[in-house]
Amino acid sequence: MKFAFAAVVAVVGLCISTAAMADGAQDMGAGAMNRGGPYDFKGGQAIYTNVCQGCHMPDAKGAVGAGMYPALAKNEKLETAGYPVAVITHGQKAMPSFGTLLNDQQVADVVNYIRTNFGNKYKDKVKPEDVKAQR
Amino acid sequence: MSDAKTGSMSRRSLLHMIGTVAGSTAMYNAMTEMGYAQESGYAGPPKLGAVKPGASVLILGAGIAGMVAAMEMRDAGYKVTVLEYNGRPGGRNWSLYGGDTYTELGGFTQHVQFDPGQYINPGPWRLPHHHYGILHYANKLGVTLEPFQQVNYNAYVHNTNVNGGKPKRFREVQADFHGHVAELLAKSTKQSALDQDVTKEDQAILLEALRAWGALDKDMKYVKGRASSNRRGPLVDDGGGLNSLPTYSEPDSMSTVLNSYMWRAIGWGHDYEYQTSIFQPKGGMGSIGKAFGAALGNLITYNAKVIDIHQDDKGVTATYIDSRTGGAPQKASADWCICTIPASVLSQIPMNVSGKMKAAINAIPYGAGLKIGLQMKRRFWEEDDRIYGGLTYTNQPNAMIGYPMWDYFSKGKGVLLGTYLMGAGAFVASAKPPEERIKDALEYGEKVHPGQYKANFECGVAVAWHRVPWTLGCSGQWTEAAREEHYNNACALDGRIVLAGEHISRLPAWQEGAVTSATDAMTRLHARVMSA
Numbered sequence: 008m009k010f011a012f013a014a015v016v017a018v019v020g021l022c023i024s025t026a027a028m029a030d031g032a033q034d035m036g037a038g039a040m041n042r043g044g045p046y047d048f049k050g051g052q053a054i055y056t057n058v059c060q061g062c063h064m065p066d067a068k069g070a071v072g073a074g075m076y077p078a079l080a081k082n083e084k085l086e087t088a089g090y091p092v093a094v095i096t097h098g099q100k101a102m103p104s105f106g107t108l109l110n111d112q113q114v115a116d117v118v119n120y121i122r123t124n125f126g127n128k129y130k131d132k133v134k135p136e137d138v139k140a141q142r
Numbered sequence: 143m144s145d146a147k148t149g150s151m152s153r154r155s156l157l158h159m160i161g162t163v164a165g166s167t168a169m170y171n172a173m174t175e176m177g178y179a180q181e182s183g184y185a186g187p188p189k190l191g192a193v194k195p196g197a198s199v200l201i202l203g204a205g206i207a208g209m210v211a212a213m214e215m216r217d218a219g220y221k222v223t224v225l226e227y228n229g230r231p232g233g234r235n236w237s238l239y240g241g242d243t244y245t246e247l248g249g250f251t252q253h254v255q256f257d258p259g260q261y262i263n264p265g266p267w268r269l270p271h272h273h274y275g276i277l278h279y280a281n282k283l284g285v286t287l288e289p290f291q292q293v294n295y296n297a298y299v300h301n302t303n304v305n306g307g308k309p310k311r312f313r314e315v316q317a318d319f320h321g322h323v324a325e326l327l328a329k330s331t332k333q334s335a336l337d338q339d340v341t342k343e344d345q346a347i348l349l350e351a352l353r354a355w356g357a358l359d360k361d362m363k364y365v366k367g368r369a370s371s372n373r374r375g376p377l378v379d380d381g382g383g384l385n386s387l388p389t390y391s392e393p394d395s396m397s398t399v400l401n402s403y404m405w406r407a408i409g410w411g412h413d414y415e416y417q418t419s420i421f422q423p424k425g426g427m428g429s430i431g432k433a434f435g436a437a438l439g440n441l442i443t444y445n446a447k448v449i450d451i452h453q454d455d456k457g458v459t460a461t462y463i464d465s466r467t468g469g470a471p472q473k474a475s476a477d478w479c480i481c482t483i484p485a486s487v488l489s490q491i492p493m494n495v496s497g498k499m500k501a502a503i504n505a506i507p508y509g510a511g512l513k514i515g516l517q518m519k520r521r522f523w524e525e526d527d528r529i530y531g532g533l534t535y536t537n538q539p540n541a542m543i544g545y546p547m548w549d550y551f552s553k554g555k556g557v558l559l560g561t562y563l564m565g566a567g568a569f570v571a572s573a574k575p576p577e578e579r580i581k582d583a584l585e586y587g588e589k590v591h592p593g594q595y596k597a598n599f600e601c602g603v604a605v606a607w608h609r610v611p612w613t614l615g616c617s618g619q620w621t622e623a624a625r626e627e628h629y630n631n632a633c634a635l636d637g638r639i640v641l642a643g644e645h646i647s648r649l650p651a652w653q654e655g656a657v658t659s660a661t662d663a664m665t666r667l668h669a670r671v672m673s674a
Contacts, residue, residue: 040301040406040537043567061510061572062247062608070247072611073227073447073465074487101486101614103507108566 044108051120054113058105059121067125074101080125088133091118092141106142111135183648183658184275188665193219197671200225200458200474202451203482204442205233207643207656209434210279211480211664212441218668223474224438225446227465227612231438232431234265234613235653238515238603239426246609252576255517255601259549260557262515263427264605265616266653267544267559268292271419275657276430283433286424290547293411293418294532297545300590301537304402309534309590314391315404317357317374321364322396324356332362366392407535415652422547430653443474448483451493453638478671480663482643482656484508485632486614495636502632505624506645508615510568511607514540514561514583521546521556522594539567540586560587560602564616572606579604618645633662640667 048054056065062076063069069078084090095114098104109117115133122129199215201208204226216222226233238244240256256262268290269276280287295316298309330336331345331352340348349362357373358364370393371377377389399405410416423429435442447465451458458479461471481488485506493500523529523545531547544559560583563571571579580602587595607616620629632646642663647655 040299040403040535041539041541041567043539043541043563043565043570046566046570057573058569059573061569061606062614064248070609070611072247072614073483074490074614076247076614098507100489100504101506101508103509103615103619108569 045110046108046113048113049116051116051118054109054117055120058108059117062102067121079121079127081127085122085127086129088118088122088129088131088137089141091121092133092138096138096141111138111142114138184273184278184654184661186274187278188214188661188668190214190218190664190668192672193668194671195219196221198223198457198476198478199667200460200476200479201482202448202460202479203233203484203643204228204231204435204438204444205482205643205656206235206276206279206431206434206653207646207660207663208233208480208482209431209438210275210657210660211482211642212438213279213434214661215664215668216438216441221476222441223476224442225448225460225462225474226442226444227447229444229466230431231435231442232428234617235427235431236265237261237263237426237428238605244603244605245611246576246606247611247614248609250576250609252603254603256515256557256603257517257555260517260555261426261428262513262557262559262603262605263422264513264515264603265511265607266427266651267422268416269421269423269653270415270417271421272414273652273654273657275661276653277421279434279657280421280423280430283430283437285429285433287421288424288548290420290422291531292416292420292533294529294545296527297529297532298527298534298536298590299404299407300534301402301404302589303537304398304404307589309536310394310402310404311375312407312532312535314374314394315399315402316408317370318364318393318396318399319405319408321356321358321370321373321393322399324352324358325362325364326396328352328356328358328362364393366390403537404535424548446472446474448491451479451481451491451639453479453494458638477638478667479639480660480667481639481641482660484613484615484643485618485645487612488641493639495639496631498628498631499634499636499641502628503641505628506618506620506632508608508613509617509619509651510563510565510572511616512561512563512568512571512579512605513559514579514602514604516558516560516580516583516587516602517555517600518558518595518598519555519600520598521552521554522591522598523556523558524551526594527591534590536586536590538586538589539563539571540583541567543587543590555600558587560584561604568606568616569608571604572608576604576606579606617651618643620650635666635670640664 048057063079067080069076096106112135115135115138118133198221201212201224204224212222212224238254239261240254242254245251295313297312299312299315300309328349331348356364357369359367359369367390371390374391377391380386445465446462448460448462450461457475457477459473459475461473463471485503486508489503529545530550531545534543540561542562546556584596584599640663642660644650644655647659649655
């Protein structure tokens with residue numbers, strides 16, 4: 008006999024279904040009332056200082072320990088705008104993807120910010136539709 | 143283990159053959175079918191048996207995985223050498239005490255000023271009762287374990303937008319949520335809404351169960367009264383003598399409960415990893431790493447930053463420099479290598495392994511994590527709020543407050559976990575200097591414990607895992623797709639090198655993942671050594 012306790016299971020399931028340390032955990036899981044994202048920072052500078060500089064550092068010069076974070080300052084790899092767009096959207100090696108935390112406009116804004124600051128002087132701009140195309 | 147025969151071949155030699163030819167997954171599947179493997183993933187320490195005289199192994203990393211491998215292989219008879227980047231054993235098994243200095247990437251240095259006996263575990267802090275592997279080593283090493291409380295019914299759930307920003311007790315939130323759901327379902331049952339799915343006989347049992355589970359009254363209602371107050375707590379606690387008239391507390395309405403989103407806080411402790419019983423080492427999680435380090439003694443070379451890993455048909459050589467001073471490269475060699483360096487770092491170290499293994503190492507992003515310890519001069523959460531251990535949840539960016547789960551009722555100080563973040567929020571807090579993270583944590587804490595938090599604060603330390611120089615992140619994060627494509631390649635024995643660590647497990651971020659990964663890796667490596 009089918010015992011459909013589904014109503015309760017579904018409701019209770021809302022709060023117990025996510026294991027905090029599970030695969031691909033990008034949020035706090037079941038315990039979190041504050042999910043921390045997606046981000047609502049507006050403008051490239053705000054996104055850089057609130058997120059990116061955690062690893063790439065306030066001066067964008069990166070850092071070195073047992074491994075290193077690459078400098079974004081005077082970085083020739085930024086010449087092709089599609090490259091940072093892809094790295095931010097999909098992640099690369101140990102760097103996690105920010106594709107679910109930043110929308111197309113935000114990715115475009117922060118790429119444009121990085122490519123025109125920290126000794127980078129690239130004139131061409133990334134548009135939200137360029138980001139969308141890479142998702 | 144029985145020595146049952148399969149045809150003319152012993153089960154062990156068949157398994158060995160399957161393992162050699164088809165890799166570990168096939169062997170595991172075969173083991174499962176033959177009734178060997180346990181679902182827990184840990185069936186005790188490896189029984190390596192006889193070792194080839196003079197066989198040597200180089201272990202990279204003196205975290206839990208590296209030290210489990212070092213201890214078992216040394217005890218089996220291998221010549222063991224361990225290289226470790228830090229000046230201490232343990233890796234992410236780590237506690238910070240007064241007098242410690244910690245410099246994160248970017249050069250931000252913190253001098254920990256906690257009193258003696260106070261500490262914070264920046265990394266792992268829980269040992270679930272079913273993490274048999276790490277518990278085995280804690281016991282073996284004589285580390286004293288004490289209870290860790292994941293769920294405290296008297297701790298708070300706090301939402302700045304609800305109840306005027308005044309926190310609720312965890313038990314009130316849980317009781318009200320369960321109570322309203324039970325009442326709703328009982329109502330549906332009685333209105334025959336479930337007749338398609340539940341027989342009349344079962345409905346009677348269901349109603350009885352809902353009354354008990356939801357603390358419903360005789361009319362199957364979740365309302366102010368003896369039943370609900372017995373669950374969510376009375377208005378005033380009952381007592382003796384003449385002043386003991388029962389008082390009942392008023393439950394929140396279902397709509398209030400739902401819209402408060404406080405129900406999000408009541409689920410975590412139900413998950414397998416967070417179910418009672420959970421343990422913590424007395425004096426800090428780092429006690430396990432320290433005990434391992436003491437047991438391994440001079441097998442470990444500290445302050446060694448590996449810059450190259452090279453294997454050929456004779457053995458494996460790691461080139462390293464002093465992690466503090468640089469200087470001339472040195473070399474360490476052995477016949478075989480177990481590499482436990484986090485993939486975040488390993489992906490940057492030249493190493494001649496297969497393209498498949500390299501692709502696997504490059505496919506593991508590292509998650510964000512952040513913890514803040516705040517020393518308070520008075521245990522106000524105990525003295526004023528009657529909160530003894532456990533966690534308070536808040537909608538603020540610090541996510542939660544953890545109360546020290548040792549020295550209850552002591553008149554002295556205590557260190558709160560003022561912030562515990564993973565994911566999106568952790569990136570944001572990591573982008574701030576440590577002193578700013580602490581300042582923020584105090585503002586958030588003051589909202590939960592007004593008048594107590596800032597007034598009692600003495601000193602703090604904030605660890606953002608993406609700024610930890612030797613991990614560049616909290617732990618390996620596999621997606622299902624990445625596991626499908628790369629996990630077996632990450633686990634495979636590549637020539638003379640095998641990887642181990644929490645990132646090479648299905649329990650990422652847990653020390654049990656490190657133990658079970660190391661156990662599996664050394665077992666397969668040993669089989670290869672003996673068949674070579």
